[in-house]
Amino acid sequence: MELSDRKTKILEAIIKNYLETGEPVGSRTISKYEDMNLSSATIRNEMSDLEEMGYILQPHTSAGRIPSDKGYRFYVDRMMADREKEVSDMHEMVVQKADQLSELLKQVARLLASNTNYAAMISAPQIHRNKLKFIQLSKVEENTILAVIVVEGNILKNKMISTDQPLDDDTILKLNLLLNTHLNGLSLEEINLGLITLMKEQAGIHSDVVGSVIDAVADAIRADENLEIYTSGANNIFKYPELADNSKASEIINVLEEKNQLSELVSDSLSKLNEGEESQGHGIQVYIGSESPFDSMKDCSVVTATYELEEGMRGMMSIIGPKRMDYLKVAKTLKTLQEQLDTLYKKKEE
Amino acid sequence: MELSDRKTKILEAIIKNYLETGEPVGSRTISKYEDMNLSSATIRNEMSDLEEMGYILQPHTSAGRIPSDKGYRFYVDRMMADREKEVSDMHEMVVQKADQLSELLKQVARLLASNTNYAAMISAPQIHRNKLKFIQLSKVEENTILAVIVVEGNILKNKMISTDQPLDDDTILKLNLLLNTHLNGLSLEEINLGLITLMKEQAGIHSDVVGSVIDAVADAIRADENLEIYTSGANNIFKYPELADNSKASEIINVLEEKNQLSELVSDSLSKLNEGEESQGHGIQVYIGSESPFDSMKDCSVVTATYELEEGMRGMMSIIGPKRMDYLKVAKTLKTLQEQLDTLYKKKEE
DNA sequence: ATTAGCACTCGATTTTAATGAGTGCTAACA
DNA sequence: TGTTAGCACTCATTAAAATCGAGTGCTAAT
Numbered sequence: 173m174e175l176s177d178r179k180t181k182i183l184e185a186i187i188k189n190y191l192e193t194g195e196p197v198g199s200r201t202i203s204k205y206e207d208m209n210l211s212s213a214t215i216r217n218e219m220s221d222l223e224e225m226g227y228i229l230q231p232h233t234s235a236g237r238i239p240s241d242k243g244y245r246f247y248v249d250r251m252m253a254d255r256e257k258e259v260s261d262m263h264e265m266v267v268q269k270a271d272q273l274s275e276l277l278k279q280v281a282r283l284l285a286s287n288t289n290y291a292a293m294i295s296a297p298q299i300h301r302n303k304l305k306f307i308q309l310s311k312v313e314e315n316t317i318l319a320v321i322v323v324e325g326n327i328l329k330n331k332m333i334s335t336d337q338p339l340d341d342d343t344i345l346k347l348n349l350l351l352n353t354h355l356n357g358l359s360l361e362e363i364n365l366g367l368i369t370l371m372k373e374q375a376g377i378h379s380d381v382v383g384s385v386i387d388a389v390a391d392a393i394r395a396d397e398n399l400e401i402y403t404s405g406a407n408n409i410f411k412y413p414e415l416a417d418n419s420k421a422s423e424i425i426n427v428l429e430e431k432n433q434l435s436e437l438v439s440d441s442l443s444k445l446n447e448g449e450e451s452q453g454h455g456i457q458v459y460i461g462s463e464s465p466f467d468s469m470k471d472c473s474v475v476t477a478t479y480e481l482e483e484g485m486r487g488m489m490s491i492i493g494p495k496r497m498d499y500l501k502v503a504k505t506l507k508t509l510q511e512q513l514d515t516l517y518k519k520k521e522e
Numbered sequence: 523m524e525l526s527d528r529k530t531k532i533l534e535a536i537i538k539n540y541l542e543t544g545e546p547v548g549s550r551t552i553s554k555y556e557d558m559n560l561s562s563a564t565i566r567n568e569m570s571d572l573e574e575m576g577y578i579l580q581p582h583t584s585a586g587r588i589p590s591d592k593g594y595r596f597y598v599d600r601m602m603a604d605r606e607k608e609v610s611d612m613h614e615m616v617v618q619k620a621d622q623l624s625e626l627l628k629q630v631a632r633l634l635a636s637n638t639n640y641a642a643m644i645s646a647p648q649i650h651r652n653k654l655k656f657i658q659l660s661k662v663e664e665n666t667i668l669a670v671i672v673v674e675g676n677i678l679k680n681k682m683i684s685t686d687q688p689l690d691d692d693t694i695l696k697l698n699l700l701l702n703t704h705l706n707g708l709s710l711e712e713i714n715l716g717l718i719t720l721m722k723e724q725a726g727i728h729s730d731v732v733g734s735v736i737d738a739v740a741d742a743i744r745a746d747e748n749l750e751i752y753t754s755g756a757n758n759i760f761k762y763p764e765l766a767d768n769s770k771a772s773e774i775i776n777v778l779e780e781k782n783q784l785s786e787l788v789s790d791s792l793s794k795l796n797e798g799e800e801s802q803g804h805g806i807q808v809y810i811g812s813e814s815p816f817d818s819m820k821d822c823s824v825v826t827a828t829y830e831l832e833e834g835m836r837g838m839m840s841i842i843g844p845k846r847m848d849y850l851k852v853a854k855t856l857k858t859l860q861e862q863l864d865t866l867y868k869k870k871e872e
Numbered sequence: 873a874t875t876a877g878c879a880c881t882c883g884a885t886t887t888t889a890a891t892g893a894g895t896g897c898t899a900a901c902a
Numbered sequence: 903t904g905t906t907a908g909c910a911c912t913c914a915t916t917a918a919a920a921t922c923g924a925g926t927g928c929t930a931a932t
Contacts, residue, residue, distance in 0.1 A: 198925050211875050216926070234881045234926050310658045312672055320670050320680070322662055328680045330670070406756075406779045410772040422760040425775055429756050548894050561906050566895070584895050584912040 173225055181208070182218050183227055187239045187247045191496045194414065196236030239495070241461040244473070248458050248499050277402045280489065280509060285405025287505050290493030291428060295438045296400040297485035303359050304389060307351045309381075314338045319385050331388035333381060343378065350374055351385060360390065399435045403428045412494040415471060423468045424492070433466050438488045440465050441476045456503055461495055473497055477506040479513045523575055531558070532568050533577055537589045537597045541846045544764065546586030591811040591845075594823070598808050598849050627752045630839065630859060635755025637855050640843030641778060645788045646750040647830075647837035653709050654739060657701045659731075664688045669735050681738035683731060693728065700724055701735060710740065749785045753778045762844040765821060773818045774842070783816050788838045790815050791826045806853055811845055823847055827856040829863045 175183075185205060189197045199215040202208060208215075219237055222228050227243040230236070239247070277294050284292035306322040315338055321329040339347075354371050355363065368386055372379035406428045409415045415424065427433050441457055459465070459474040469492070476490035489509065491502045525533075535555060539547045549565040552558060558565075569587055572578050577593040580586070589597065627644050634642035656672040665688055671679040689697075704721050705713065718736055722729035756778045759765045765774065777783050791807055809815070809824040819842070826840035839859065841852045 196925090200925075212925090213875050213877090213927095214873085217874090220927085230926090232881095232883070234924080235883075236925065306660070306662055306668075308658065308660045308668075308670070310656070310670070312656055318656075318658075318670070318672060318678070320658070320660075320668070322668060328668075330678045330680070403779065407772040407776040410768050410775075416768050418760050418766050421771065422757040425760075426757040429753065429779075546894090550894075562894090563896095563906050563908090564904085567905090570896080580895090582913070584893080585914075586894065 173221060175225070179218055179222060182215060183222055183243065184247065184250075186219075186222075186228060186237055187243060190238055191498060194412065194494075194496055196231055196238050198236035201236075241463065241495075244460045244495055245463075248460065251500055252456075252458075252503070274400070274402070277400075277487075278404070280513070281402045281404035284489060284491060284505065284509065285408060288491055288493070288498075288502055289405075289408050289411060290491045290497060290502070291403065291405045291408050291424070292489065292491055293401055293403040293428065293434055294489040295435070295487045296402075297479075297481045297487035298399065298442065303357055304355050305357075307348070307355065307385065307389070309344050309348050309351070309385070311339065311341065311344055317344065317381070319388055321385075321389055329388055329391060331384070331391075333384045335378075335381060339378070339381075347375060347378060347381060351382070355389065363389070399438060401431045401434050401438070403431075403434075409493070412496075414496075415494050420471055424472065427466075427468050428492070433468065437465055437474070437476070437490070441488050441490070442478060442486060456506060458499065471495070473499075475499065475502045475506065477510055479510050481513060481516075523571060525575070529568055529572060532565060533572055533593065534597065534600075536569075536572075536578060536587055537593060540588055541848060544762070544844075544846055546581055546588050548586035551586075589845075591813065594810045594845055595813075598810065601850055602806070602808075602853070624750070624752070627750075627837075628754070630863070631752045631754035634839060634841060634855065634859065635758060638841055638843070638848075638852055639755075639758050639761060640841045640847060640852070641753065641755045641758050641774070642839065642841050643751055643753045643778065643784055644839040645785070645837045646752075647832075647835035648749065648788075648792065653707055654705050654713075655707075657698070657705065657735065657739070659694050659698050659701070659735070661689065661691065661694055667694065667731070669738055671735075671739055679738055679741060681734070681741075683734045685728075685731060689728070689731075697725060697728060697731060701732070705739065713739070749788060751781045751784050751788070753781075753784075759843070762846075764846075765844055770821055774822065777816075777818050778842070783818065787815055787824070787826070787840070791838050791840075792828060792836060806856060808849065821845070823849075825849065825852045825856065827860055829860050831863060831866075
């Protein structure tokens with residue numbers, strides 16, 4: 173069967189109404205719309221077709237219709253297409269510059285949640301081009317030295333290293349030189365066993381220090397493993413009765429708190445974006461119900477967007493809410509913040 | 523009225539039963555206990571007295587009795603007193619050493635939550651004796667230098683500083699020397715305006731760099747402001763019907779997620795502990811219902827314990843659950859982890 | 873092709889009744 | 903005088919029944 177213009181119009185009306193009310197919508201309701209000069213009976217017939225086509229469904233016999241995942245998908249795709257419709261009732265939403273990256277991210281998460289009334293999360297940016305830039309050893313205590321490792325993108329890693337014997341300043345200077353001359357500018361792959369052995373040899377009795385430093389370097393470069401994620405507005409889900417029931421709420425809260433599933437989502441979303449699926453504009457992805465990469469979100473929709481803070485430093489933010497979320501507003505909010513983060517970066521550049 | 527032995531026994535029986543069932547307990551139930559050779563009528567009379575004295579209350583006429591906050595308090599104090607009763611059915615609860623402090627804390631939070639079936643939180647340790655130990659400037663890029671600041675207790679703070687003109691290695695060395703000779707060993711109070719001005723003068727055209735570094739030092743020393751807190755097991759609250767109702771759950775989840783109230787709790791609890799109120803053994807504090815420092819926890823009990831990771835690095839962990847929580851087990855669990863963290867520290871020392 | 877009309881369905885809400893755990897009080901008892 | 907059996911009463915909870923009404927599908931008329 174074809175999706176006629178009229179069917180489209182009716183489907184859209186159903187979804188819009190359901191988004192607002194959260195209640196199944198009946199034929200009568202639709203027929204009362206001004207620009208819909210049809211009787212409820214006609215609407216019923218069309219609805220019956222739409223149901224057969226899989227766009228809507230009945231929670232039970234003799235109830236109104238609600239959108240199916242397919243129906244939502246139709247709506248979202250359509251909405252994304254004509255995005256010229258600007259939503260203008262945006263809250264004040266200004267990202268303050270923060271000297272701590274973590275503070276900035278927390279702030280953004282909070283903004284997202286409070287503006288949308290859904291739950292929000294944001295991941296710290298992941299680095300892509302991970303080359304070692306710089307190593308600095310310094311003596312902190314008699315038997316303790318501090319290694320500071322700087323990776324491209326100015327990501328830092330600190331490590332305290334205890335030594336058997338006290339090291340004098342001169343030795344530290346030498347080790348510093350040794351490490352920097354050998355390792356600077358290298359990526360993880362380029363630091364091979366041969367190189368490590370060579371350096372250990374040259375370090376003589378201090379080879380254990382070199383070993384520790386190299387471990388720290390490895391940690392610093394693949395920092396994405398312990399991907400930091402910040403969330404906000406988890407309690408917003410209680411505003412939507414369809415999510416507020418105990419077992420569902422518990423599951424969602426758990427996902428938001430334990431974060432490990434979220435980090436999968438981040439990887440998934442980032443990699444999809446990198447594959448160049450930018451067709452849907454500005455890298456905004458929508459997962460509706462069962463489209464989500466994991467089960468625990470099957471009653472929710474997740475809208476994700478990437479952001480780029482500095483060259484190559486990409487992170488992801490997302491909104492988690494009921495399927496009947498206000499997709500338009502959410503997309504708009506995400507986009508606004510995307511732009512703001514972008515601007516913030518540019519300012520920094522100057 | 524006096525709390526006779528018999529009243530005490532009955533009160534304890536009521537509370538114990540309520541902790542298990544979560545239901546109001548009636549006179550008949552108590553009278554059936556083997557070691558309680560009294561008829562339900564007698565129990566009723568005693569209960570009536572206990573209610574008058576404020577230890578128990580009726581949710582409504584003709585319902586059984588439940589403990590009041592005062593009743594819980596009585597029970598907890600008593601329980602804390604004879605703590606020789608060891609609970610032995612502890613889960614495997616071994617803290618793995620982690621090189622990242624944050625990983626360690628997350629792990630502990632998770633252990634607490636999974637062992638108790640309540641929500642858990644832990645704060646990163648706060649430093650008390652905050653003296654500057656060491657500053658290291660290094661050049662990272664042409665116009666960027668990195669300042670690493672080490673404070674007593676080996677807390678680190680990094681800051682990237684952009685400069686107007688490029689700095690040569692020699693200048694950096696000089697600034698390093700300048701900063702370290704003047705500032706080492708000083709606390710926040712001791713770094714006064716006079717000293718700062720003096721240093722800026724000596725730095726000549728590079729006074730702005732000195733300024734930036736001093737800012738970073740200030741940040742590092744009062745690091746307690748952005749006190750990190752980790753939570754786990756928030757969804758456990760759904761296991762207790764009296765907390766699982768939407769508005770209450772929402773409030774609790776919110777507190778756990780937004781953390782700022784928790785950090786007040788941390789300060790409160792740490793300062794109380796520092797005042798030497800160690801009478802209740804091992805620094806374990808119990809807040810029952812309205813005893814809690816904030817309203818949002820009025821339906822919960824909060825049990826807190828401090829831990830000490832290294833000399834002077836004290837943090838706080840706590841369990842948040844229903845008033846009818848298993849106080850004994852919770853106290854035991856906290857104590858076990860306290861000890862483990864302690865051991866971990868000692869191992870590190872060797 | 874559209875629509876008015878009508879019987880029918882079924883979740884939700886309200887009403888009513890039944891249940892039973894628990895109380896307070898009184899009078900009898902040791 | 904403290905303890906207890908007995909009884910009338912209360913009231914949340916549960917179950918069952920009745921009612922409501924939004925919504926449907928189908929049919930016959932336009």
